[in-house]
Amino acid sequence: MESYLPVTNAKAERRSKSKTVQNTPKSSLLMGFLSCLAWLYVAGRLWQDAQNRTLLAGLLKKNSGQRPRVLTMEDKLSVLGCKGLERRIADAEMELTLAKSQGFLKNQLQQSGASSGKKLLAVIGVYTGFGGRLRRNIIRGSWMSRSDVLKNLEERGIVVRFVIGRSPNRGDSLDRGIAEENRANEDILILDHHEEAQEEMPKKVKFFFSAAVQMWDADFYIKVDDNVDLNFDGLTELLRSHRDKESAYIGCMKSGDVVVEEGKTWYEPEWWKFGDQKSYFRHAAGSIFILSKNLAQYVHINSASLKAYAHDDVSVGSWMMGVNTTYIDESRLCCSYSGQDKFCTLA
Secondary structure, eight states: OTTHHHHHHHHHHHHHHHHHHHHHHHHHHHHHHHHHHHHHHHHHHHHHHHHHHHHHHHHHHHTGGGOOOOOOHHHHHHHTTHHHHHHHHHHHHHHHHHHHHTTOSOOOOOOTTOOOSOOEEEEEEEEOOTTOHHHHHHHHTTTTOSTTHHHHHHHTTEEEEEEEEEOSSTTSHHHHHHHHHHHHHOOEEEEEEEEOOGGGHHHHHHHHHHHHHHHOOEEEEEEEETTEEEOHHHHHHHHHHTTTOTTEEEEEEEOOBOBOSTTSTTBOTTGGGGTTTTBOOSEEEEEEEEEEHHHHHHHHHTTTTOOOOSSHHHHHHHHHTTSOOEEEEOGGGSOEEETTEEEEOOO
8 A cells, every 4th residue: 555656646747747748849839830920921011012112113213204293373273274264364355455445345534525536636645743733834824825725726636635643642632632623624634543653653654545545536645744845836747747657656766874873863773674785775755755546555455564664765665666666756856955844846
């Protein structure tokens, strides 16, 4: 009995160890197998990613010249179908302006003394300002001295109006004063869309020609300063002598140096546009210049896009360079100076 118990314990111990030894290789084998599967999966994904990157790199290299460019506003308008509409609106505006200039539409300017439809020889715009009442009265006391002088001039085919814009403070005492003066004399053309300010003066000529060609049908349209003394007999003779000229641009033609020093008289802020020699192109001097009807209509139709420089005579000269213009250098329009006044004798 004493020898049997130890033998029994030893066999049980050996069987337990045998089971442990047999279970250990199976567990290790399973773990190794799972590790291999995991490694194969990771390796496969890495290989697949590498292949995808290689394929994408090849496609990018192949199509590098066909990459879409960044869309501009023009592209977006085209995609949305707005580009053609924008062009049609611009064309319609041009056609409307042309129709207005040719008299196909009712005149929108409600100024006194509008044309009754009679063909005129000339429309004269005398430039004036809010501080120019004394000069206006001097002119009214000379070649506009009689109460019926405007009517008599129109019977001769000449319309004369003082030309002025609106006050920067629309509707103030300056505007009211001009309106009252016009009611009393009926000789002022008020440019509703022009602001009567020094920095806006170069643009005034565009508004004048645009208003004049819409209100009156004339062969010529003339800009005159309010310190010029006109001889109407001489002017009428000059205009009639050039009535058969196509696209006539008449004046005291000149050229000269461009003033580049800021603060000096006649300074031109955009002097760099006039070349290395800094000389103006040929143009009619600013005291008085004349455009035939078709040139005045050209200014009216294209007024929104015409560039205005520091001076109105230079501005008009630049516009005339772009069209088929007949330049007429008229020495009788080269005004002489006496104090503050300029005398164009037109003898």
